Amino acid sequence: MTLLLIVAGAAVGAPLRYLADRAVQARHDTVFPWGTLAVNVAGSALLGFLAALPVDGGLMALAGTGFCGALTTYSTFGYETVRLMEEGARFHAVANAAASIVAGLGAAYCGAALAQAFM
Template identity: 45%
Template structure:
């Protein structure tokens, strides 16, 4: 199981890297849009996996592995600190609210979708 989680995490981390590069090319690097989008997608998909009540094998390989490697709390936290260091307190508040409330809402939407379609 650990190997599945590890391989999945590698796939997720590569996906995060590619997604970050692509989003930054489109939107620039002035505001952490890439991390926000990545974490939102991860919340939605993990909620969906939970609602679908997938097997333990899929939960570990996709949930813990791929989505664990794809999403990133540490980058989110670092970006909050960097925005605060730049004294962009409105951006800090907006990023915190969008990330936490948006992530929880999307996890709930994914969960309910999974329950309905599972």
């Protein structure tokens, strides 16, 4: 049953990641991967929120592992950072790595703090 919950969450998270990434990136005329950064930060905030709540294993499998796991993308973040380095956009590559780490951790912390405020 847990596997089906993860698959169901991922079936929603993956297409949402693609659509959100494209929508954000279309609004920016730059090589910086704003779309990937946006979905990763949003997913980190949601996962931080969920992790701080007393949720059961099924909900965490569906929303945390499935949805957030498919919404966020470490592989695309890594690929885009390496691609920026290879194309000579070193500033953008370093900024992407730094912003992704700092903003992702900050978003997770804020999500957890928000969940704690509701409890």
